[in-house]
Amino acid sequence: MKLKSCSQCGFINVERMYTADSFEFANDWFCKAKDGKKIAGYVETFDKPLVPDWCPLRKAGMIDCKLPRKTKEKPSAGKS
Numbered sequence: 001m002k003l004k005s006c007s008q009c010g011f012i013n014v015e016r017m018y019t020a021d022s023f024e025f026a027n028d029w030f031c032k033a034k035d036g037k038k039i040a041g042y043v044e045t046f047d048k049p050l051v052p053d054w055c056p057l058r059k060a061g062m063i064d065c066k067l068p069r070k071t072k073e074k075p076s077a078g079k080s
């Protein structure tokens with residue numbers, strides 16, 4: 001099975017975030033297969049966070065998905 005985002009998985013638990021602005025609409029995503037671990041916070045309607053590297057289905061080889069983009073670390077300045 002191929003997944004790009006947890007939004008395609010039955011283990012996702014989406015909870016509405018409430019903010020001071022009642023017109024703001026965003027959700028927190030949690031994984032039911034990983035004891036409710038948070039996948040992503042403040043996910044807006046058209047956001048599609050990728051499947052995290054700790055996903056239990058990914059680790060079991062049950063899904064094929066894009067890896068999250070790794071950020072390049074900046075070289076530390078001032079070290080000699």
Ligand code: SF4
Nearest residue numbers: 006009011012031055
């Ligand atoms: S982390 Fe994995 S098991 Fe959990 S919701 Fe995302 S795809 Fe599904």
